Amino acid sequence: MSNLMSNYSPLEVTFVKGEGCWLTDTKGDQYLDALSGIGVVNLGHCHPVITKNLIDQSQQLLHTSNVYRIGNQEKLAKELCTLAKMDKVFFSNSGAEANEAAIKIVRLFARSKDIEKPVILTANQGFHGRTMATLSATGQSKVQAGFAPLMSEFIHVNYDDIEAISDYQSNANVVAVMVEPIQGEAGIIIPKNDYLNKVQELCNKNGWLLILDGVQSCMGRTGKLFAHEHNQITPDILCLAKGLGNGVPIGACLAKGVASKMLTPGTHGSTFGGNPLVTSAALGVLDVFQNTNVLENVNKMSEYFRSEFDNKIKNNIAVKELRIKGLMIGIGLDSNIIDCSQLVKKALKDNLLINVTGTTIRMLPPLIITKEEIDILISKLIKLIST
Template identity: 70%
Template sequence: MSNLMSNYSPLDVTFAKGRGCWLTDTSGKRYFDALSGVGVVNLGHCHPKITQSIIEQSQELLHTSNWYRIGHQEELAVRLCKLANMDKVFFSNSGAEANEAAIKIARLFARQKGIDIPVILTAKESFHGRTMATLSATGSSKVQAGFSPLMSEFIHVDFDDVDAINQYSDNKNIVAVMLEPIQGEAGVIIPQQDYLNEVKAVCEKNDWLFILDEVQSGMGRSGKLFAHQYNDLTPDVLCLAKGLGNGVPIGACLAKGRAAEMLIAGTHGSTFGGNPLVCKVALSVLDVFEEDAILENVNAMSDYINNQLKKNLEDCSAVTQIRVKGLMIGIGLDENIIDCTQLLQKALEDELLINITGNSIRLLPPLIITQQEVDILIKKIIKLINA
């Protein structure tokens, strides 16, 4: 009998130690972590520079609250704004909270425009978090089940279809479009190259905010620091979390221009948000990206994985599609041929950690993965699918 609430159904394994792409369980068995704690430990488990940063900062100062200035927070804001071409940042503790801040910004933007019932367009199959606002924004009835009344001011449109957004141009209540540049929880759904540019153009035409949720696709995961940088555009609001802290809880809502001026004193806050520890660690994460040429590795390993998967699995009847962008990898499976419900456990028995979402295998391996480790991963995936 566990005293934990039953909202998770964890696999029956407990990890004691992690290094790079590898986790060791309490019995000493080693596993290849192809999920990185759901896209969080992008620099690998216990990266020495991150561990050092945690040690050093914990000896100086952990927390003071946002009632006082926080040097590391100010420094992190400068660096993130420069990297993302944004103006201002609000720091939260999670992805959902970063998105909550974005939704509140859209609400305040609506007030300025005199809109009483502001509506945000989001995508079907999207995932934006588990708070009431973000689960309402999420385009999944499974995530929403049991939690009505939802916030009704979200309209879910088809992803990767600009016409589905454009058709709301006459609706005076729309204030923003909120999208993931690559849908992660849906199984790594990559839109056509021009989609984000076309949506941005519709937002500009209608004076809507363009909010990008890069909680999963950001921080190098896609092969660019931010996935929207594959397009020549800057969003009005950009949400980050997961890999920003490599395991310490930090989220960030970045905004540009008018959107950056919406949150004024007293309108939003978080006790823990952006404390000295998490900001120092996030600064170290950015240092590692520069010092260790992380993006170069992501792109090299992405090409290699893509080729290997296609070479070995394209002719496999159980595989319907192989989707790769950076180190976001989705392998679509034919459920008539393969029982997806068994795959997590089977992978675990082969000392491999993956995710199954719908009828896809999702892989988010650490961005520091080596070619030898890719070979191990590919071998295990082929074995899993052919078993």
């Protein structure tokens, strides 16, 4: 009997080794990882650059706390802000904490405008984390179940519906809009090409802050380092995590302009946030993105997957839709034809790691995946949805 709390229901497999797109279990069997630890190991398991950074740093210094200056942290902050066109960054340990920091920044912004009951507009089916604030911001009742009373300072509107946001322009308490560039947990929901542009226009018009939760969609996942680069915009606040550390826990809340000036000494903090070890890993991640062809590979493999998959499923009536942006991949299925609840276990038996959200197969394969591995992935998927 396990001494772990029962909030997880892990599958009956334990992995002991990883390399690139592959994991090896205790029996020595290999699995194609099409999930990357839920969008975390973007550069593949045990990437040599990140591994070397971690080894070198672990032999020098692991932790000092933010009571003192941290060289790696300051270097990472400078590189991130330059790449993202932001002014300041707060480092945390996770995406939920990065989003929590964003929410606190908004609260302080509201106080500066003498707004005592600030409201943030967020999206139905969005996901922002499992702390009480980010849980309240999340637009999924199944995630919120059992945790009432929630924080009341969030109003959920339909995603990819600009009118739903526009309708709140007369509400004087609204101070920000918080959305994902692409909804990940909802099953890879990709908005219209100009949705984010129109959201930003409304924010600028009304003096609201635009918060983009790029925890899952950034760090190269869509073929750009940051997902909103496809729209040629820059938000007021950008939240990152997951792929930023390639497996090491790190989150980042970046801000520009007035939003970057809200946190002052004593208003927020994190014991472990941005320590020498995790920032060393993140610096390695940025190094790989800037000095290799990873992003080019994402775009090439995205088009290859689309064309090969479309060709293979022409006569498969179980597939309703392919939603893909870079290597964020959602395959919408007809639940009347196929039992989606069993797909994860069936895939595992065929040594394939995927996720299923509702009636959608969700995949976030490592960005270094090759054509040969895409072929293996598609072959296993066709077998999976044809049985």
